Amino acid sequence: MFLGLRNVQGVEKGTKFYVPGPMCAAFYSTSEENRELIGNVYVKKPVVVIEEKGNMYRIVVDGWVKKNTLNIEKDDHLGVEYAKTKKEIELLEEPILLIGMGSLLGSKYANVNGNSKVTILEKKVDWVKIRTYGWVDKGILSNEIPDLQVNKKQPREIEMIKWDWTDLEGSILINGVVRNNSNKTFNYLKLKFEAKNEDGTSLGTGDTYINRTEFNPGEQSSFRVDIDGAIPKTNTIKISYELDDKFRE
Incomplete structure (x- = not known):
């Protein structure tokens, strides 16, 4: 539990919260005690809340991964592509082909464990944007925008x-x-x-x-x-x- 964080009760769907640190926010398969860890959202990244139950929020996690890290399947009935992660993967805010060298570390958004089911949102060359959902403890999220200037590198001249x-x-x-x-x-x-x-x-x-x-x-x-x-x-x-x-x- 992080001291000094304010929980917001009865939040509207789509409310954005932040991971203030010093730890990542772990998200799970259900809000129940018997649950599996899906992954973590990194420090100071925003998450969108879509549901609330007890002391847990259900959040949306989107990000880009290499296509070869997924086993992709298509649901012809729904016209949607799904996938399972082959191993633990890191999600980026943008695919590497769209960001300059040196920006990669700053673009990491979250990680997702292996054998996790995800939805395919978009494809660019050999990169895929995926979406997953999970439940996170309210106590590790804040509705206050974190100070992103802390430890931020100065831009090159x-x-x-x-x-x-x-x-x-x-x-x-x-x-x-x-x-x-x-x-x-x-x-x-x-x-x-x-x-x-x-x-x-x-x-x-x-x-x-x-x-x-x-x-x-x-x-x-x-x-x-x-x-x-x-x-x-x-x-x-x-x-x-x-x-x-x-x-x-």
């Missing part, structure tokens, strides 16, 4: 805020957008990139100038860079980047 890539069969083309979080103006800013396979093996490097000659504080700019000779093993890659040497302090 040049931050990549979105990117995607195209396989050109012998090279890859990366398009993206960066933002200047610093208080400095950069002229003819050049970035160096490395692309990697999902298993961490390098696909190659490349460099490019952003599409703004003068890059002022708070501004955003697009870029594109070719990684010649890159032949990805799968439909998922990771990229990292850094400022060209002459822009480093």
Whole structure:
């Protein structure tokens, strides 16, 4: 039990609560004492309550997992796809192909035990968005938004805020957008990139100038860079980047 947390009685369906820490919120198959652990929602993540019974809330848990971690089945009568987890898996808020390298740790939302039944919501390449439900003790949830600034990493002075890539069969083309979080103006800013396979093996490097000659504080700019000779093993890659040497302090 966490001291100082306020429980809200008679909550409306769809009310959002938060996991304030210092522990994860375990969720179970039923609200009864004889119940099985399904998984955990991580610290400071929001959950949506859909039912209340005694000292328990029933919550919705959504997240993205790799397709190969599931045994997928289709219910033709209902037109819905279900799956069972092959092993314990971690759910991400976004699939890796939509987030930059270095954002992965911050995107972890929950974990679900093996052999758990889940519903398929959406598919993107080799990633699947799943949904499961569970019961959680009211005492470990709070209706107050946690202070997400605690221990939060400071953004990079040049931050990549979105990117995607195209396989050109012998090279890859990366398009993206960066933002200047610093208080400095950069002229003819050049970035160096490395692309990697999902298993961490390098696909190659490349460099490019952003599409703004003068890059002022708070501004955003697009870029594109070719990684010649890159032949990805799968439909998922990771990229990292850094400022060209002459822009480093």
